[in-house]
Amino acid sequence: MRFPLRRLNREDVEADATGARLARTPAAQNGTPERRLYAGRKLSRARTIADLRAMAHRRLPAFAVEYLEGGSEEEATLSRNLAALASWRLLPRALVDVSRRDQSVALLGRAMPLPFAIAPTGLNGLFWRKADVLLARAAAQAGVPFAQSTMSNDAMEEVAAVPGLRHWWQLYAFGERPIRDALVARAERAGCEALVITVDAQFYGDREWEQRRFAHPGRLTMPSILESALHPHWIATTLSGGMPSFANDVGYVPKDKRGFFDSAFWIRANMDHSLDWNEAARLRALWPRKFLIKGILNANDAERAQRIGADGVVLSNHGGRQLDWTISSLDVLPEARRRVGSQFTLVVDGGMRRGTDVLKALALGANAVFLGRATLYGLAAAGESGVTRAVDIMREEIDRDLGLLGAASVKELDASFLAR
Template structure:
């Protein structure tokens, strides 16, 4: 059966990935409340369409941070993608650029900055985690500059990893260690197991290894990504980053009007309203819930992007109508990658683009730039308020 939606690709990915890999992709913090809330926030928003409008020609393109996007979406940063397919970041980047979108490479990628640049001439952004040893971040930023990356996106919501029960149940830690449960899981998914063997076993956090100045050592890499995160990171780091990077800086992981205002005061170029895909703080608000109040405070001063739970082109339209310049796509492209490699990512992005353009036409809008709050039911702010726990 030909996949018709992101949910179809999600089901295929579930079948093809070993459970330890799919749970890492799909799981949220604690009991999954924040993860579910991300979808519920989108689902409770309803449209207010206009009819008898000429929608013969529709333009889904927008401009974000001075960069043209074929639709208001960016293929966002996700880590350990080698769990799903070899050379995953290269395929994600190539698919993003074929679709007219930027690709954000994670610090926790399993492909080198330099290899991803060699794979494509498209627009690349770097997502940065800051460790206690800031020389690692400095090295990574310099390498991204040398590779002509255009935007630096610093993630600020991970001083520690959130509580993830599924990883404990599966014994997930790097490197993957043999256990009865893992061996049974591998036997049930021989194709996935063969792919892991062909790429040398556990995927490596190769960018960390290079910036650490070490040979591939998954134990050292995992320690750097977890126990050695800079828990003292504060707003003073923006000045430090400005000395390292002369392009746009985006702060990812904002979940309050207060922090959005602080970012604007410090002159960052953009923010991503994000709860890390529901993987960090349980009972955090959904980004789409706080978007209207953030736009009221800082919408005229910086670029606002949202992520969390985007599964349909209509979700992209809702985010844009509430003021976001674009959404970050996290899990959706990974479902396509796990299901069918590069072709699956191409199809996922194509599905979202088609759904978005259909939504524009049915709303009576010819251009993505025309989407505003009038595209949503008048009660949408009340709907968000009923969900808001911030």
């Protein structure tokens, strides 16, 4: 199969001299009517995820924006995630009673009020102090799962203590086998609902633009350091307690590599390149609760995950940050659903920033979607309240779009609501 490359992001923006964000749109000619994303600090004025993105860009230093946004190599996979969403059009149904609309779904056997969860993302301490706890609190308030990353900056036990949280643990297989087994045992003791093993990151994607921000691994260039000093609000809300650390992993890192950047680069360099299906099956047998495999882009692999006893897979290309020029999760979703049947859990991610994005994924066969950058934009813009605003924006859009689509419930969605 061949897929066209779409280089421009859907929320394609440029900065003017004041730092505001100008959105390109077919409604404008020669700059009128003006389409300007909100980039200030008044959270209530953020109408879209794109507004939260603009707010985050204004608050963060350039190296942190690069880490948040960048993809690998040509960033073609990053482009494909958005192009795949744009390649589907909605087929609304008329004269349907949509006076009541229902977004609830069942995920891993438990009901939740919204059809998305917050994805595992690492190094969130770059965006706000206690970032993983803040993401967990917002998730608990919304009644959706939060998947905490191995590369998170807050201890899993602290996150697990968030009242009402559906806590998942995402595992990177780095170092020797006893390290991952110890992390799995800790996740079990912490009461995590699900273990999510990521299998598409045994090598670190070549994020060239990010690397240009570093003089050498673990050390930012002097221009990056000086530019960061121009962001006092970021410094006050992110570095007030000092540089973050990898609270769950630092004990496994050599003592001379335990600084924030040093430990990140050490873990990346010590991923287990021998990770295979036998090891995945061993971890499945070791873990007593729900088990997901993340980073699947092949329907054959989805079937194989089902055969080793996984409860589901996350169809993902790691947000365009690993292997470049791959397909998107939406590209493989219909075939994966056909192969694994209706009872196997399929979660998808990759560029989900609109309510219509979520509806498209559900119509193609997903049980739910992961929100990654969408909620990180909220976090980077305004901390916990920003994450809550991102969740509220997605909730409001899904509700409105369901009504416009002529569907009273997300459970009604299938491919008949879509056109290529």
